[in-house]
Amino acid sequence: MDNNLQLRPLEKEDLNFIYNMRTNPNIMDYWFEEPYTTKEKMNKEYENSLNSDSHRSFILYHANERVGYLGLFDIDKRHRNAEFAIMFDPAHQGKGYAAQATRLTVEYGFNQLNLHKIYLYVVKHNEKAIHLYEKVGFEIEGELKEHFFVDGSYHDALMMGLLRKDYNNE
Template identity: 65%
Template sequence: MSEQLSIQPLQKDDLDFLYQMRINSDVMDYWFEEPYASKAQMIKSYEANLEQDSHRSFILYHGKEKIGYLGLFDLDWRHRHAEFAIMIDPAFQGNGYATRATELMIDYGFNQLNLHKLFLYVAQTNEKAAYIYEKVGFEREGFLKQHFFINGQYCDVIMMGLLQENIVSNKN
């Protein structure tokens, strides 16, 4: 199952797939964003980001089927860190893809980009995601009280981080 997972850089023809997730409130609530985007805005953003070196966006594939989107955002080349984020298409959630997909991005961030640290924010109520992140090595670093507005209420957020050196030491 997860052995067939791969990531490919986001292409313009992937935007229709991404758009369907970006307008889904069940998905976007956990990205802490409003589920609002027009295709025209997405195209404009995609084209503007082609000139930027501050993020890496990927489509997650299971075989030849698109099942998710992942990225490293706000890449800081001086301090060598980036924010990790993932979204799995709701039709494919619950199949164990998120763990392997996260591992693929960890490998990319540390072994291709030579980052020192990956970090993320996860809603405290999103226990499944927090479990996956901890399973692959992320550690809880902090807590933000009532930081994001989800489903009509303010939610607490866990800040998590993973250092490159911890991945190297885990492989030994």
């Protein structure tokens, strides 16, 4: 585990960093969104999000360098659950940051937001990501047939979840 990883809340000066990832098709395919946005749209989304409690967005740092973007989205205060998502700058992929970054975010969700459950979606053929999420404690809860349209075809997806009581027992 690399103790040099840190989460910091998203700031306006981080938007160019995120823009570069959100316009990269190789990254956005795994976020199940098209790689299309504008800096102006991102600025407006950021400004609108300042008064919202529906998500927590973070920049992941390693040794004072931005390496990724992650967060908890669609936070449901009544049912106390949220969706987890993560993306890394291509220059920092494959360096072993994902498990600890996921744990940092999960711990924030459980310990700061008092969430009961954190869930995510992953394409079924992304075995590396599935293994990583299982390593953190997520379990497969269901399969969604041909749920995401990526790179010209439909792909099955898995919904994975992690309950607070199960995470704390690890």
